[in-house]
Amino acid sequence: AQKVTQAQTEISVVEKEDVTLDCVYETRDTTYYLFWYKQPPSGELVFLIRRNSFDEQNEISGRYSWNFQKSTSSFNFTITASQVVDSAVYFCALIENQAGTALIFGKGTTLSVSS
Amino acid sequence: EAQVTQNPRYLITVTGKKLTVTCSQNMNHEYMSWYRQDPGLGLRQIYYSMNVEVTDKGDVPEGYKVSRKEKRNFPLILESPSPNQTSLYFCASSLSRGLYNEQFFGPGTRLTVL
Numbered sequence: 001a002q003k004v005t006q007a008q009t010e011i012s013v014v015e016k017e018d019v020t021l022d023c024v025y026e027t028r029d030t031t032y033y034l035f036w037y038k039q040p041p042s043g044e045l046v047f048l049i050r051r052n053s054f055d056e057q058n059e060i061s062g063r064y065s066w067n068f069q070k071s072t073s074s075f076n077f078t079i080t081a082s083q084v085v086d087s088a089v090y091f092c093a094l095i096e097n098q099a100g101t102a103l104i105f106g107k108g109t110t111l112s113v114s115s
Numbered sequence: 116e117a118q119v120t121q122n123p124r125y126l127i128t129v130t131g132k133k134l135t136v137t138c139s140q141n142m143n144h145e146y147m148s149w150y151r152q153d154p155g156l157g158l159r160q161i162y163y164s165m166n167v168e169v170t171d172k173g174d175v176p177e178g179y180k181v182s183r184k185e186k187r188n189f190p191l192i193l194e195s196p197s198p199n200q201t202s203l204y205f206c207a208s209s210l211s212r213g214l215y216n217e218q219f220f221g222p223g224t225r226l227t228v229l
Contacts, residue, residue, distance in 0.1 A: 105158040
């Protein structure tokens with residue numbers, strides 16, 4: 001069965017600190033996609049990244065970076081030099097090739113960045 | 116502008132009073148779905164539709180109905196709302212089912228059932 005675990009329920013940091021949000025997934029499929037979404041206080045879901053199971057290259061986008069490791073079934077998200085605007089709930093999600101009808105979300109990590 | 120719209124954005128209602136949350140997309144997407152978000156539970160799929168007149172249950176379908184009479188619209192119907200359906204609801208669409216297609220989410224509908 002597919003499952004996404006975000007063990008960190010809440011994280012609090014001070015501005016300019018680096019922070020890593022963990023995501024561990026379970027799937028029996030060899031083909032799948034992993035996602036990260038940001039949900040700011042306004043409530044909408046903001047797409048951050050999609051990564052397929054065959055591409056283990058790490059990705060960097062500005063202050064954001066993602067580390068995908070199939071060996072540990074993890075897809076961790078790091079924010080470098082955090083800012084107050086990064087305060088949000090972050091969701092990791094998985095969709096499988098065989099099922100492919102639903103995104104399976106983790107329970108989310110609430111990140112609070114104080115100035 | 117390509118988008119998924121939901122209405123209403125906020126709704127407070129009472130137990131048992133039928134309501135419909137509309138969802139519309141302008142991208143000619145075949146696949147649409149509804150999720151609910153609850154604190155500590157993340158988002159869970161309620162229903163999905165792979166095309167017009169084709170709908171199926173997701174993980175938490177109890178108490179909900181959907182219809183897909185037109186490609187662009189996928190309304191969520193609560194025939195007799197109860198307080199445990201108080202939640203944040205998201206509609207999503209993608210070109211087709213499956214992992215190759217990015218899902219676009221609507222802005223969310225915050226529903227309170229008293």
